[in-house]
Structure formats: structure tokens, C-alpha cells
Amino acid sequence: MSKKVGIICIGDELINGYTIDNNSNFIASKIRKFDNLDISNIFVVGDDLVSISDNLDYLMGKNINYIFITGGLGPTHDDLTKKVLCEYFNCELKICEKHYQKLYDKYPSKKKNHIKSQSEILEISQPIPNDIGTALSMHFMFKGITFFILPGVPLEVNKAMVNYILPDYIEPFYKMNNSVLTILTSGIYESSLYNRLKDIIEEWRDKIKVAFLPGYSGVKIRLTSLDSNISKDTFTQFKNLVEYKIKKYIYGYDDDKLNHIIGEILLKERKTLAVAESCTGGYLSKVITDVPGSSSYFKGGIVSYSNDMKVKILGIKSDVINEYGAVSKEVAVLMSENIRKKCNSDYGISTTGIAGPTGGSRNKPVGRVYISISTKKNTICKEFTFSDQRKINRNITIYISLFLLKKSIEIKK
Amino acid sequence: MSKKVGIICIGDELINGYTIDNNSNFIASKIRKFDNLDISNIFVVGDDLVSISDNLDYLMGKNINYIFITGGLGPTHDDLTKKVLCEYFNCELKICEKHYQKLYDKYPSKKKNHIKSQSEILEISQPIPNDIGTALSMHFMFKGITFFILPGVPLEVNKAMVNYILPDYIEPFYKMNNSVLTILTSGIYESSLYNRLKDIIEEWRDKIKVAFLPGYSGVKIRLTSLDSNISKDTFTQFKNLVEYKIKKYIYGYDDDKLNHIIGEILLKERKTLAVAESCTGGYLSKVITDVPGSSSYFKGGIVSYSNDMKVKILGIKSDVINEYGAVSKEVAVLMSENIRKKCNSDYGISTTGIAGPTGGSRNKPVGRVYISISTKKNTICKEFTFSDQRKINRNITIYISLFLLKKSIEIKK
Numbered sequence: 128m129s130k131k132v133g134i135i136c137i138g139d140e141l142i143n144g145y146t147i148d149n150n151s152n153f154i155a156s157k158i159r160k161f162d163n164l165d166i167s168n169i170f171v172v173g174d175d176l177v178s179i180s181d182n183l184d185y186l187m188g189k190n191i192n193y194i195f196i197t198g199g200l201g202p203t204h205d206d207l208t209k210k211v212l213c214e215y216f217n218c219e220l221k222i223c224e225k226h227y228q229k230l231y232d233k234y235p236s237k238k239k240n241h242i243k244s245q246s247e248i249l250e251i252s253q254p255i256p257n258d259i260g261t262a263l264s265m266h267f268m269f270k271g272i273t274f275f276i277l278p279g280v281p282l283e284v285n286k287a288m289v290n291y292i293l294p295d296y297i298e299p300f301y302k303m304n305n306s307v308l309t310i311l312t313s314g315i316y317e318s319s320l321y322n323r324l325k326d327i328i329e330e331w332r333d334k335i336k337v338a339f340l341p342g343y344s345g346v347k348i349r350l351t352s353l354d355s356n357i358s359k360d361t362f363t364q365f366k367n368l369v370e371y372k373i374k375k376y377i378y379g380y381d382d383d384k385l386n387h388i389i390g391e392i393l394l395k396e397r398k399t400l401a402v403a404e405s406c407t408g409g410y411l412s413k414v415i416t417d418v419p420g421s422s423s424y425f426k427g428g429i430v431s432y433s434n435d436m437k438v439k440i441l442g443i444k445s446d447v448i449n450e451y452g453a454v455s456k457e458v459a460v461l462m463s464e465n466i467r468k469k470c471n472s473d474y475g476i477s478t479t480g481i482a483g484p485t486g487g488s489r490n491k492p493v494g495r496v497y498i499s500i501s502t503k504k505n506t507i508c509k510e511f512t513f514s515d516q517r518k519i520n521r522n523i524t525i526y527i528s529l530f531l532l533k534k535s536i537e538i539k540k
Numbered sequence: 541m542s543k544k545v546g547i548i549c550i551g552d553e554l555i556n557g558y559t560i561d562n563n564s565n566f567i568a569s570k571i572r573k574f575d576n577l578d579i580s581n582i583f584v585v586g587d588d589l590v591s592i593s594d595n596l597d598y599l600m601g602k603n604i605n606y607i608f609i610t611g612g613l614g615p616t617h618d619d620l621t622k623k624v625l626c627e628y629f630n631c632e633l634k635i636c637e638k639h640y641q642k643l644y645d646k647y648p649s650k651k652k653n654h655i656k657s658q659s660e661i662l663e664i665s666q667p668i669p670n671d672i673g674t675a676l677s678m679h680f681m682f683k684g685i686t687f688f689i690l691p692g693v694p695l696e697v698n699k700a701m702v703n704y705i706l707p708d709y710i711e712p713f714y715k716m717n718n719s720v721l722t723i724l725t726s727g728i729y730e731s732s733l734y735n736r737l738k739d740i741i742e743e744w745r746d747k748i749k750v751a752f753l754p755g756y757s758g759v760k761i762r763l764t765s766l767d768s769n770i771s772k773d774t775f776t777q778f779k780n781l782v783e784y785k786i787k788k789y790i791y792g793y794d795d796d797k798l799n800h801i802i803g804e805i806l807l808k809e810r811k812t813l814a815v816a817e818s819c820t821g822g823y824l825s826k827v828i829t830d831v832p833g834s835s836s837y838f839k840g841g842i843v844s845y846s847n848d849m850k851v852k853i854l855g856i857k858s859d860v861i862n863e864y865g866a867v868s869k870e871v872a873v874l875m876s877e878n879i880r881k882k883c884n885s886d887y888g889i890s891t892t893g894i895a896g897p898t899g900g901s902r903n904k905p906v907g908r909v910y911i912s913i914s915t916k917k918n919t920i921c922k923e924f925t926f927s928d929q930r931k932i933n934r935n936i937t938i939y940i941s942l943f944l945l946k947k948s949i950e951i952k953k
Contacts, residue, residue, distance in 0.1 A: 140753070143570070144571075144579070145762075146565075148561070155557030156557030167586075169554075172580075172581060172662070182717040189594070270863075280927075338618070404842070407829075408829025408830075408834070409826040409828075414824075416843075419930055425846075430829075430840045430841040432687050432834075433838075433840055436883060440840075440882065470849060485832070517832055517929075
């Protein structure tokens, strides 16, 4: 039978909407990968004694097996988590000398009572190291429930989960599930995907659930086994059927990111890339350079946000801009070709469009975007009309550009 | 006495960590601005009958006055919210003919039962229009608690809150609080801010609480009155004292964004801007062009991610790069000056640095960044050493660049 997991995220910042709670999302995204572990509740509460106790009462009455608590371990008077837990579990604090010494050596100028408070944990608990911050995490068992108490800083939660909690307390006891898979697609609408897949979805409906999740980067298709005893082969058989029908739209699986995938391909093929952006205004270059090591294949880009720059720096004749407009297939093609030549790269990408909210016309409404990919051998350009929302238009343009680039690289192989 | 607000966000995507819950954050950020309204609980649950009922039971037992529920109003079989609520409140659904007709007119090809399900609300409720999506929102009162039932799509929640719920049900009954203010600073560390302010914080500690909240964009200083009866004048007096001590580091208040502030200043002064980026790889241009209308003052930028581009497109002599390195004060200065001249703009900004995780050396560690601002009259350049994390280095560089630009514009006035 499945074990149940509850998460409590503590912080006045969270409950008052100053800060988005990323921790519960991170913890849940790791936990869901195991068979027989279900996340049943996520709570967000303020730094408030009564609310925290109430939430604990609730979870302890719901047959929960694991409780994660994040936040409120800092050294200031707002940080109440340890105080509440001591009261709740009727225990004192103890000091972890090893952690104290580590902090003392690292921050000799810090106040001693600050270092002390960051080294204290519940006397009923054992420490979990904090590899990058000061507040010590801890774990303990109470009435059959395993508790993990973590700081609020997302990077510290990340390290505690990945370096200690998963390898020491979860992985030895739970199998990774092989009956959930997310297939990442781009360049096709949800409804078209559904039409291509509806027969096999119908045929397999008792065995595997298929969910379509549209987003900026495309539509994700999540396959979930409805029976945890389904064999890996059967699941793979269904996956293969799905893939066969929509092969050319798939760019990856699960946590894959298009910018990282493209980086790997370009590195492997020793090819280089340059970008000329108009409507995306630097965003495409930003996403490409989010990837560590991207300087090996990304030569750079030009954000030609004004016609002047398209003429002077990209060398596009002003006649062409006057005749067809800066947002046109003709200009997009010249942008991708000229940036490729200027940077002496293997691939050139360009974007030009009307991001909005204003600037649209009858012929070229807000949301109209041209994306062009140029190689030494040929240049393609596609026209799109996305939405009336600037943010959506900019985001979708990035991911379609990267997807078209990936297609282009694959064709060249 | 304060009224209490609870929020329940429903969705398998949320509880399993596939999607971050932004809705509770958005709702909370709006609600917290009113006196006598406190958010006491945020719950995230899956599309699961029992969990949703349990969470409702919990909230209904806690003297809550308002309950917001988001998610699960879509037309698929996963969307259970209305079903659960009908059971919970022992009522049927009714159809909103006006909404049905609106959807029918807009999407004549959509299936009728799809349109019908999106137009149904609880018979005990009244509709709240959905200005951009299909699922109708609703509100009702039960045992003295006011319920708002909203879709899960963040933009739809945004519109429902801003266009209907706040103006119709909240603003008429609650005063905006004038005893909370967030002062936004940049270019100074938390500890230095604290040192400058500690005397007045101490002196006023019984009246006003001061919290320091560091982030990528700088340190936010939140002032909160500890006594809701404190007069506006007294609060302003304290605010003025704080501002006097740290004036030159303040760039805005509350929800202000540096990119929007700079946009407004440049528009007003009719000045233009161009950017040459190395370590930020397009991110600075992206943040500048996130602002609608930025094409009026942003001429464009060059992402000179390779030395080749610094030489060929920015016209920096390769001798300079060879002598001082691409990450140097000398190169940063030439980048900001050359981009300004090339684009014929009033201001030029440049960034060059070692974002990491690799590429550092003893003299220039990962995190070393040079930012330069150039005007027709002079050029400044500052050296920083941020962190060993690529993401942090890129983010901080963006905000410090914008802050230095703002300072530069103000000096010119």
C-alpha cells in the first residue's frame, strides 16, 4: 500500500504572497518519482504558533507517513519553527557540536549566539547537513511518522533533498516508478495531438491514462499507468505506439529542456549558432546562454530592436524594410542569413514580430511572428499568429525557434 | 477584529510538483493590502474528492470568513471541483444562459456539452464573469463564509480578482492599509543597511517592525506597523527617517520594477539606450524589453558572447582583449562606449564577467563581473565579485546594471 507524504511550508513571506513557495513543488517533484509514495497535502502557513500546530494536528490525524517541514529555521526572532516543534513534541533543543565548529571556523566574525542557534536541533532528532547554508536540517520519527525539518532557502532544500534525504531515507526503500512518463512535444496543438492519438488512448483507456498539458514550451503528454503492476514492457509498448504517431513533434522526455538538448547536439556536432532577435528582444539569447558551457557553441547575437540596427548592424537594406515592413518574412530571412554570415556560424536564427500589446494592424495583428533558420545550404522561414499577450508571444516564440532549430539540425545530419 | 481568509488550490499537477502554484501567491498578494484581512491558510490538494472535503472541513472549523478555491473547473473528467462542492454543499448545478450564449457565439465549432459544462455553476451561487477563458467562476455564502470558486489558469484568476472580486466584494468593505510599506534598494548589502538603520529601528521597535529581505534585485526593506491604529503621519515620519539614512540606494516602493521605472524615466527624458552583453548573454536586453513600449527608448543590443564578436561587431581591438582579457575593466568600458556610438544612443551599458560554473582563475574567480555605463560625457565601470552560482551571477548583474543606469541618468539631470 502507498505511503502518504505531507508538506508544510512555513513563512510570513509565503502566506502573504510576497514570495512564491517553490519548496513544496521541488520536494513533490522528487517524491512523485517513486512508487508507493503519494503526496497528499501541501500546506502553507505563516510564522505563527497556532497555525503550525493546527496543521501538524491535521496531518497526524490523516495516516500520513512522512512530513516535510520547510522554513523558519533562521536566527531571527521571526523564525519560530524549532520553538513550535519543541512545544509540540514536548522536547528541548540540543547542539550539534560538529556543525557549530564548522560554522565557527567558516564565519569567525559571526556572533556566537547566532552560530549556536543555527547549530541547534530538536533533542529527539538527528542532524541532516546543510552543504551551502548555516541552518542545520534534522529528521526524527514520532508515532511512526518520519519528519524532515528543512530551512526555507530553496537552494538549501534542494541540496538537503538530493544529497541526503533521497539517497539515505527514500531510495533504499522505494522503487523509482517506471509507469509514468512525460513526452515533450512542440510545434503542434493539443487538439491535433489528441486527434492523432485518440484511437490508441481509447483502446488502452483501462490500462494507461493520457493527459495533455499545454504550456509555453509546447504540449506535454503525460502517460500514467492506472495499475501499478503493469509491466515495464507493456508500458513501453504503449509509449512506442504513441511515439510512432507523433514522432516528428517530440523533442524530449520528463525534465529535458530544449536549450540543453540543443546545446548537447551542437557540442557533439561541433556546430555553432548566432541569433538576430527583434520581438524577443534578447530573450532567445538569454535562454540559450542559461546553459553552462554555451560559449562553446553560441557565438552571440544582435538584438535589432530598431530598424536602424537592422540596417546598420545587420546590413539589411532599408528598401527591403520599407517595402515589406520590419515584421515580414523577407526581413526575417535576411536577419537569419546575415547574422550567420556576420558571426561565421553554422546556424543563424531570427525572430521578428509584433509582441504587443500595441503595434498590430489588420494585416499584421499583435501576435504575428516570423521565425527564420538559416544554414549554409538553405534558409527556412515560418509565419505564426500566437496571441494578444506580450508575455505569451515572447515565450512561445523562444520555444518554437529552438524547436525549429533542432529540426533543422536533424535534417542536416 | 480581523477577518480570516483561506485558500485551497486544487490540481494533481500542483500536488505532484509538475506545476508551481502561482494562484495562492497572487490572491494573497492582493488580499494582504487590506486592513483587517489576514490570510491564515493556503492548502494545495490533488483532484481528489476526499482531500478537498477534508480541507473544507478544516477551514470551516477555523472561523474563516472567506474561502478562495482555484482549479478543477475545466471540462475534462479530471476536473472534480464542482462535483465535490455539489456533494459538500448538497446542491445541484445550474446553467448560466448568458455565459453559455457567449461561448456558443465565440466557439461555434465546440461541442455543446463542453460549452454547457463550462457554463454550469452551483445552484446556490452567482456567476463571476471569466473575461478571457471559458470556465465560469462563482461566489456564494454558506454558514456565514463567503466562497469564491475560480479556475486554475493564472491569467483567469488574475482577471477575476482584479476585475470583479476586489472591486465588488473587498474594496467596498475594507480599507487599504497604509501601515505596510516595502522600500526597494539596490547596490548595498543587508548588513550595511542594518548598520545605517539600527539606531532608529531600535528606537521605534515597539511601534514599527522592520524586515530586511535580500533577493536578486537588491534588498527590500519592509516596514510594518505593529499597531493598526498608528496614524498615517506617524508611519510617514518613520518612513522619512529611514529614507534619509539610505536615500541613494532606494529605487522604488512595493511592486515597482526597475525595468519599468527606467523605461518611464527614459521616455520622459526622451533618451535612448543600447546594450552590449557578454556574461548576461541577452538577459539584460530581455528584461528591458519585457516592458511594453520599450521600443521607444531601447535601440537594441549586441550579445558578444565570443571574442570574435567583440572584435568584429563591437569594434574592440583584439590587442586590448589579449592584453587585459575579455573579462576586464578595459573591455567593459570599450563595450559600453562602442555600443552607444554604434547605436547612436544616449546611454550604453555593458556587462562582461565569468558567470560560471567554470572559467574562473585565481585573479578572476567565477562571479567576477564588470559593468560599465557610458554617456556622451563620461563612462563609469564597476568591478564586482558575486557568487559561484551561474544563475545568481547573471540575475544580480542585470539588476545592478539597471540600478547603475538609473543613478547615471539621475546624475545627468
